[in-house]
Amino acid sequence: MSVSRQLQDVAPQGGGLIAATILFLSLAWSGIDPQGAEAVFDIPYQSPAVSTQSSSRSEQLAKRLKDAGAKMYGAFWCSHCHEQKEAFGSQAMKDFPYVECYPDGFRKFDDLASECKEAKIQAFPAWIIKGQTYPGLQSFDKLEKLLDSQ
Numbered sequence: 001m002s003v004s005r006q007l008q009d010v011a012p013q014g015g016g017l018i019a020a021t022i023l024f025l026s027l028a029w030s031g032i033d034p035q036g037a038e039a040v041f042d043i044p045y046q047s048p049a050v051s052t053q054s055s056s057r058s059e060q061l062a063k064r065l066k067d068a069g070a071k072m073y074g075a076f077w078c079s080h081c082h083e084q085k086e087a088f089g090s091q092a093m094k095d096f097p098y099v100e101c102y103p104d105g106f107r108k109f110d111d112l113a114s115e116c117k118e119a120k121i122q123a124f125p126a127w128i129i130k131g132q133t134y135p136g137l138q139s140f141d142k143l144e145k146l147l148d149s150q
Contacts (some may be wrong), residue, residue, distance in 0.1 A: 041108035143144030
């Protein structure tokens with residue numbers, strides 16, 4: 001039996017219309033101001049502090065990444081971005097090649113910062129090393145290997 005036939009057997013005719021009507025009415029009667037609802041999606045910029053101590057390896061790696069023109073693109077609200085920074089530690093932040101993609105905060109329909117748009121960033125964190133994009137958290141071993149590769 002086809003999936004569409006199974007759905008027809010389970011879902012009543014016009015079920016989508018009924019669901020949409022219920023959703024519309026519940027929003028209309030909820031007392032939520034539609035303009036106020038957008039404010040829920042505004043997050044003011046606040047850079048989380050890096051609290052871990054850097055190792056000599058992480059400080060040297062941050063400097064190597066910076067010198068090679070590598071960059072990590074992230075967002076202040078991204079937990080994985082913060083985790084990557086914490087791995088490097090606070091002392092390494094002076095050389096850490098970080099680009100904030102929401103420097104003015106996050107607003108629902110706002111674009112990424114121009115540098116992030118130009119780099120075609122689609123996920124956070126994202127590293128660009130030697131012209132190649134590497135999404136997600138990266139280990140020190142992998143970052144060093146990428147720097148050492150031709």
